[in-house]
Amino acid sequence: MHSIFARLNNSTSLLSSCLMGLLFAISLTTFLFNEEAHGQIVPASVKVLDARLPRQRYRTQEAVFTQFNVTADLTPLFHWNTKQVFVYLQAEYNNSKGVQNEVVVWDRIVRRKSDAVIRTRAMSKYSIRDLTRSFKKIPGAHFTLKYNIMPYVGVLTSGDIARTSELVTFPAAQRAVS
């Protein structure tokens, strides 16, 4: 009855259930922190290029390259259960066929509170392409800065930081300088 094995068994099962309870409680506290991050995005440059994209099936197509001045303060998002914050800038537009598009153009992973104040020129890491391969009939796009929080344990949360107030217009396509 009171063998070493029984004692070991009991204590490990108690320990593991305590640990599970603790982790569950920690993951619940995520819901207590609901501070919002604030920021601003200002378009600096928007170019439509007749691009050759070697990895795409349609090799020649128009692609939009953007630059934004991004300022954001993510420090309110860092609490004791924040492992990292994934910040990303996305374009939202509808094309002439009614297709609703959301395309991420820039992203950054913030892992420390000391890096949480962002002041940068966000050059497009990913170009915007359209299913129709052309941006002639698309007047422009709205851009939104969003975040996605990875916890140490528990639920993933996400939200918006900033949005352009006016439509960011796409200029006419220009030949890519090769």
Next chain:
Amino acid sequence: MFEDEIRTIKRLGVRMILLQILNFASVIASGLMIWKGLSLVTNSESPIVVVLSGSMEPAFYRGDLLFLTNPVSELYKTGDITVYKIPGADIPIVHRVMETRDTPIKGWDKLNATTPHPVTQKLLTKGDNNAVDDLDLYQGIEWLERKHIVGKVRGFVPYVGYVTIAMNDFPQLKYALLGGLALLALFQRE
């Protein structure tokens, strides 16, 4: 060495052993029931997955445990971390959605529609730790669609899944564990 055990078996008789086997079977069956029940609730074929690669570092490392849901009522959005399985590929992949293209379905009406949304989604994903998007991983498919997606990551527990990775890397461990459990179930006295 096993005299003690043999003596217990003789003392307990065949019925007792059968009862123990039944107990063991019911434990396995209830585990399976919980798994399938979760699957039904979350609408995902495997609601709990273990991360097998480092392509989502530093968000997820090898051995982390992920909880997925795949509600029919929700469309996928950029920034969501999804688990998808390409037909023909042997392991599911955990990557982030970078592009969504929602094409309206012509003639969709709410009353006799087969899908709850008036759109079909095309998705492009990318691993946080990868330099380029997943086009090369799709094996000829151009866009990811809803049918390829196992679920969206909702919850996260670190390290726990390493047990299964260890069991896959060292199959002996798996057999030892299973055998040990079976023996324990047979010989355990109340």
